[in-house]
Amino acid sequence: MSANPDPALHPLDRATRLVRNPDGSLSGHTDPAYANMVGPFGGVTAAVMLNAVLTHPERLGDPVALTVNYAGAVADGEFRIDAVPMRTNRSTQHWSITASQGEAVTTTATAFFALRRDTWSATESGFPRVPPADEVPSRDSSAFTTWTRCYDMRFVKGYLSDDSKAGHEPDSVSTLWIRDEPPRSLDFVALAAICDSFFPRVMIRRPRRVPAGTVSLTTYFHSDARQLATVGNRHVLATARASRFGLGYHDQSAEIWSEGGALLATSHQVVYFKE
Amino acid sequence: MSANPDPALHPLDRATRLVRNPDGSLSGHTDPAYANMVGPFGGVTAAVMLNAVLTHPERLGDPVALTVNYAGAVADGEFRIDAVPMRTNRSTQHWSITASQGEAVTTTATAFFALRRDTWSATESGFPRVPPADEVPSRDSSAFTTWTRCYDMRFVKGYLSDDSKAGHEPDSVSTLWIRDEPPRSLDFVALAAICDSFFPRVMIRRPRRVPAGTVSLTTYFHSDARQLATVGNRHVLATARASRFGLGYHDQSAEIWSEGGALLATSHQVVYFKE
Numbered sequence: 001m002s003a004n005p006d007p008a009l010h011p012l013d014r015a016t017r018l019v020r021n022p023d024g025s026l027s028g029h030t031d032p033a034y035a036n037m038v039g040p041f042g043g044v045t046a047a048v049m050l051n052a053v054l055t056h057p058e059r060l061g062d063p064v065a066l067t068v069n070y071a072g073a074v075a076d077g078e079f080r081i082d083a084v085p086m087r088t089n090r091s092t093q094h095w096s097i098t099a100s101q102g103e104a105v106t107t108t109a110t111a112f113f114a115l116r117r118d119t120w121s122a123t124e125s126g127f128p129r130v131p132p133a134d135e136v137p138s139r140d141s142s143a144f145t146t147w148t149r150c151y152d153m154r155f156v157k158g159y160l161s162d163d164s165k166a167g168h169e170p171d172s173v174s175t176l177w178i179r180d181e182p183p184r185s186l187d188f189v190a191l192a193a194i195c196d197s198f199f200p201r202v203m204i205r206r207p208r209r210v211p212a213g214t215v216s217l218t219t220y221f222h223s224d225a226r227q228l229a230t231v232g233n234r235h236v237l238a239t240a241r242a243s244r245f246g247l248g249y250h251d252q253s254a255e256i257w258s259e260g261g262a263l264l265a266t267s268h269q270v271v272y273f274k275e
Numbered sequence: 276m277s278a279n280p281d282p283a284l285h286p287l288d289r290a291t292r293l294v295r296n297p298d299g300s301l302s303g304h305t306d307p308a309y310a311n312m313v314g315p316f317g318g319v320t321a322a323v324m325l326n327a328v329l330t331h332p333e334r335l336g337d338p339v340a341l342t343v344n345y346a347g348a349v350a351d352g353e354f355r356i357d358a359v360p361m362r363t364n365r366s367t368q369h370w371s372i373t374a375s376q377g378e379a380v381t382t383t384a385t386a387f388f389a390l391r392r393d394t395w396s397a398t399e400s401g402f403p404r405v406p407p408a409d410e411v412p413s414r415d416s417s418a419f420t421t422w423t424r425c426y427d428m429r430f431v432k433g434y435l436s437d438d439s440k441a442g443h444e445p446d447s448v449s450t451l452w453i454r455d456e457p458p459r460s461l462d463f464v465a466l467a468a469i470c471d472s473f474f475p476r477v478m479i480r481r482p483r484r485v486p487a488g489t490v491s492l493t494t495y496f497h498s499d500a501r502q503l504a505t506v507g508n509r510h511v512l513a514t515a516r517a518s519r520f521g522l523g524y525h526d527q528s529a530e531i532w533s534e535g536g537a538l539l540a541t542s543h544q545v546v547y548f549k550e
Contacts, residue, residue, distance in 0.1 A: 064524055065491040065545045067342040069385050071362035071369040086373070086380045087346035092490070092547075094346040096371070096383055098361070105362045108371055110344050110383055112491050112545070114523065119550055121521030122480065124446055171399055205397065215367070216340040216387050218493040220526045220545045222519040243530065244497040244538045246396030248389065249339055251495045251541050253528065255518065263519045266526050268543045270340045270387070270495045272367075275394055 010184045011150055012193065015044045016051045018081065026052050026081040030074060034147040039074040041147035042214045043196030047189045049097045049109040052083040054188060059085075060093040061115040062225050063188050067218040068109045075101055091115040116224045127261045130156045133177035133235040144199075151197060152181045154235070160199050161207040172205035174198055175239040183233035186264075188221065191228065194238060194256060195219045195267035201242035201252050202273040212273040215249070219267040231258050248272060285459045286425055287468065290319045291326045293356065301327050301356040305349060309422040314349040316422035317489045318471030322464045324372045324384040327358040329463060334360075335368040336390040337500050338463050342493040343384045350376055366390040391499045402536045405431045408452035408510040419474075426472060427456045429510070435474050436482040447480035449473055450514040458508035461539075463496065466503065469513060469531060470494045470542035476517035476527050477548040487548040490524070494542040506533050523547060 009017070015031035028048055034041040046068040053059055079101050087094045092114045099107035130136075136154035144160060158174030178197060180190055200212035240254035254267040284292070290306035303323055309316040321343040328334055358372045367389045374382035405411075411429035419435060433449030453472060455465055475487035515529035529542045 065344075067385060067491070067493060069340075069369050069387055072364065086383050089347065094344050094380070094383055096373075098371075105369070108361050108369055108385055110342060110385055110491075112344055114490075114547075116522040116524075119521065119523050119548065120477075120481070121519075122443075123519050123521075124480070124516065125518035168397075202395075205399070206395070215389075216342070216385075216493075218342060218491075218543060220524075220543075222521060222524075222526070224522055241399065243400035243541055244396075244398050246394065246398075246497060247391040247499055248394050249391075249495075249497075251497070253541075253543075266518055266528075266543075268493060268495075268528075268541075272389075273394065 010180070010182065012047070012180055012184060012190060016047045016189055018048070018052060018055060026083065027078060028081060029078050030076050033150055036145055036147055042070055042217065043193035045070070045074060045107055046196055046217055047193040048081070049099065049107060050111060050192045051189050052081045052097055053095050053111050053113065056083055059113060060088060061091065061113045063111055063221050064114050065112040065218065065220050066109065066192060067216065068107060069216045070214055071108055072104060072106050074106045079106065123263050125255055125263060127257055128175050128237060128239050130175060130237060136177055150181055151178055152235070153178050158204050160203060169205050169207050172201040172242040173239065174204055175237070177235040178238050179233060179235045185233050186228050186231040186236065188225070188228065191221070191256065191265055192219060194236065195254060195265055196269070197238065198240040198252065198254060200271050200273060201240065202245060202250055202271065205242065205245065210273055210275050212271055214269050215272050217267065217269040219265055221265050223262065223264045227262065228264065231264070234259050236264065285455070285457065287322070287455055287459060287465060291323045291464055293323070293326060293330060301358065302353060303356060304353050305351050308425055311420055311422055317345055317492065318468035319422070320345070320349060320382055321471055321492055322468040323356070324374065324382060325386060325467045326464050327356045327372050328370050328386050328388065331358055334388060335363060336366065336388045338386055338496050339389050340387040340493065340495050341384065341467060342491065343382060344491045345489055346383055347379060347381050349381045354381065398538050400530055400538060402532055403450050403512060403514050405450060405512060411452055425456055426453050427510070428453050433479050435478060444480050444482050447476040447517040448514065449479055450512070452510040453513050454508060454510045460508050461503050461506040461511065463500070463503065466496070466531065466540055467494060469511065470529060470540055471544070472513065473515040473527065473529060475546050475548060476515065477520060477525055477546065480517065480520065485548055485550050487546055489544050490547050492542065492544040494540055496540050498537065498539045502537065503539065506539070509534050511539065
């Protein structure tokens, strides 16, 4: 494998590219485009863990659930992934995935895949009331962190404030239109990353910048590959809120909607914060 | 170890009891009190996975996040658990946990533990408007499934309907007061089990009984051991709803509150359903 970025690939495909080693493990490489304050953007790490299963020769069906645990900082450079099918049933499959650098485990994950089939369906959450994406200005957050340049983010509500703003926000809700920048067709890899593209809720609510980072992320996919493909490279609507802050951690629940009102994914995480 | 139930133990402690083997693995045994339609109640399985870490000599701090994947049916009888600390940091620890029977993996899990410390805190979700527990009648669901006898469940809203009820419910929300039966002081083991004590949302929403079962469950604990202990053996308020049903699966998000209005845990799951 080569550690050199390939300019012909979309940055997300470059950052999530995995090469299979003779022992069955995979090798990947962090990409400077997705640099976060420390190590890579957690959304790309989640996408890499998912991609280790998506590209696995024994993979069955589409992802339904993905949990990623950020166990330690990922250093810039190469990493190794081991993806193990722990149990394969007739139409479902459970995976255990571990990323490491040298002897240190950096990330653990579990994924549940299934052959999806049409059934009774209903959406109980409501699509947020928002203006269309082209009526909302794009915000540049790259002074805050590099990886945001890989997205076009149009905030309807809950943009990151600066520290000078006095007092607490009434809630931690953020709602934005988002797509990959440059545009790229939505798939599970891109959607997994977008589910972690929210700034930590504690910074919206207080609002002030404090040390904070995701420690565990769980995403449920409500679409199959065919439905995701119909989204194309259009913006998706992303909304997130916290329910409880305290004892050094807070949760976050998010929804990702297509422009057409399909709930593509719901995603939950627990976030470390200081102070 | 003995497979014989010990009548001096609370049923939950009996069902989650683990014996350490010379090779470091743990042995447990399903308990008939928590029998579900197939295998044991998933909440007790989650509690057992968590207990494998709670009782581990290398365990650091309190649980913050727990994800349990129900990979295959658990047969009545003995099971083996392997709990591995994947990464231990200064004040945090990531675990990987696997339950098996013979050669078959039945359950996988990851857990994140941490030394919790006082920080800024806020609760953004609202405590549901409900009458006190002693004004709500207890419901007997044991005709539906055995394990419900291990709980005192007082439904404010969203009790399981029978098939004869016509039409769809407007939403899938259930809200109930619940405690272990017989009463038992709340701890992480009990709370982990309660987080899975909701009937599948699809049966509330449609409402009809269909084959359904949890495939992956994630719980975030917002209290430390000391705070949980203050709940004692009083009821907690549990509320759950789904956001999307389709392609054979639906999600569920739940909140567990103390009587006094502390949000003890938020919990999410994805549920298989047929039709």
